[in-house]
Amino acid sequence: MSIDSEKPGDPHTAVWHEVDGIVEHDNKLPNWWLFTLFAAMFFAVVYWLAYQTTGALPSLRETYRQDYAEHVAKQAAAAAARPLNDETLMALSKDEAAVARGKVTFTAICAACHLQNGEGLVGPNLTDNAWIHGGKPMAMHLVISEGVIAKGMPSWKATLGDAGTKDVIAYVLTLKGKNLPGKAPEGTVE
Ligand code: HEC
Known part of the structure; x- marks a missing residue:
């Protein structure tokens, strides 16, 4: 038996189904949950544009390259400061x-x-x-x-x-x- 109906008196449950004694409610999603979903989507677009598409901010790879170049330069300077004599x-x-x-x-x-x-x-x-x-x-x-x-x-x-x-x-x-x-x-x- 299956019933699709309004359940009177329940403000959260606009529609509910029952199949073989199992009840499925079509509840409205909580706002806090929707907020995290949309915030994550927004963040993803901003991140993608800033780091991966326009290059407005340096990517992790770029940051690593810069750090590494600095490290090599520092080592070379340290070696030059200790001459062999x-x-x-x-x-x-x-x-x-x-x-x-x-x-x-x-x-x-x-x-x-x-x-x-x-x-x-x-x-x-x-x-x-x-x-x-x-x-x-x-x-x-x-x-x-x-x-x-x-x-x-x-x-x-x-x-x-x-x-x-x-x-x-x-x-x-x-x-x-x-x-x-x-x-x-x-x-x-x-
Ligand atoms: C296969 C043998 C052999 C090994 C191994 C060897 N040497 Fe020698 N070494 C010699 C000989 C022979 C001479 C002399 C060269 C000459 O008459 O011009 C010499 C000369 C030297 C001299 C110059 C001495 C002088 O009177 O001017 C130094 C310093 C020296 N060896 C250091 C070392 C060090 C440090 C090692 C290890 C990393 C080493 N040797 C390994 C055979 C060896």
Whole structure:
């Protein structure tokens, strides 16, 4: 049985249906609900026009690009503020964290030829004051980065990268002058 009728006396229920005992009312939607619906639709149009169509406001992607460019510029400025020279490398040799990182690298890679404490084996003793290529930090930087291939010292710049090279130099600088017994001094005494 189905009834479509006005239900007298109920102000909210203009029309109601009943099918097999299930009643369906056709109520007016509450205003607060309609308000959120239309507000959301309005917001969507404004958002779409402002961010995606006219470009009046920067999109998230655009904001990200700008932030990223700023970040890169800041990094470059910071790197330029720390130039690579004898002074900055000497300063790094006083930085315990850098020296500790350099020691890990030295033990893993360099000790094979320079021995655990730098006393020398295939490679020269790094704890004496005699240097084949010079004992200044930048002289070490050149030898370690480029190597002396003909004499059996490999180039390390590809393996260590900029930061890794600096760290290992910081460590080697702490060995300098320890004069551990090992390979006889080679090169010129500083
Ligand atoms: C395969 C062996 C080998 C390894 C590994 C090696 N070196 Fe050397 N290194 C040498 C030899 C050989 C020389 C001497 C080059 C020459 O006679 O010109 C040398 C020279 C040097 C010098 C210059 C010494 C001087 O008297 O001027 C430094 C500094 C140095 N090595 C640091 C390192 C560091 C740091 C590492 C690790 C990242 C390393 N070496 C790894 C073999 C090696």
